[in-house]
Amino acid sequence: EPEVTQTPSHQVTQMGQEVILRCVPISNHLYFYWYRQILGQKVEFLVSFYNNEISEKSEIFDDQFSVERPDGSNFTLKIRSTKLEDSAMYFCASSAPGGGYSYEQYFGPGTRLTVT
């Protein structure tokens, strides 16, 4: 069964450094998403992406964050200058052909980002 994959599984970085989290969505999906989950807290929406542009974004997704689909298979989240409070599990998700609000979002296993 097709699945969303994410790399790396765990990323450790120093405060102020740039990080890029990578995701490979399910191949025929058209909507892509990033979420984060701080340890012990609920999952929070960051951004949705469709047709090579941001569809929706939350207040968390400020100028330090950016997303890109550099080729036909990868979807990346970049954090330009990491802060301690960026430490969290970051989940990528994608949804079915045609996307839309009623389509199921398939989540990847997550990348745990630790900022020291």
Next chain:
Amino acid sequence: KNQVEQSPQSLIILEGKNCTLQCNYTVSPFSNLRWYKQDTGRGPVSLTIMTFSENTKSNGRYTATLDADTKQSSLHITASQLSDSASYICVVSEGQAGTALIFGKGTTLSVSS
């Protein structure tokens, strides 16, 4: 402010028993409501998706209900199994595009033998 509240926070039941988890939401504009299962350290897995016009939806031993008037939903699990031990998260889709998901904190279910 858009919010999704769940109860109870945690629940322990014996294998084979049934249980019901509750969700209240204040999300506008409302698009749909989802229930996810999340195992520790893993990504959420969708159980059900309901639009405002749907009152109930089943997926195997999981049955979700939705009352859009009172903005309440429930997830009923029948004949629980040890593998049902996980966090169950109520999620409401909001916004005009409906792609932004608002997550509850989840109910941690522990099934014991």
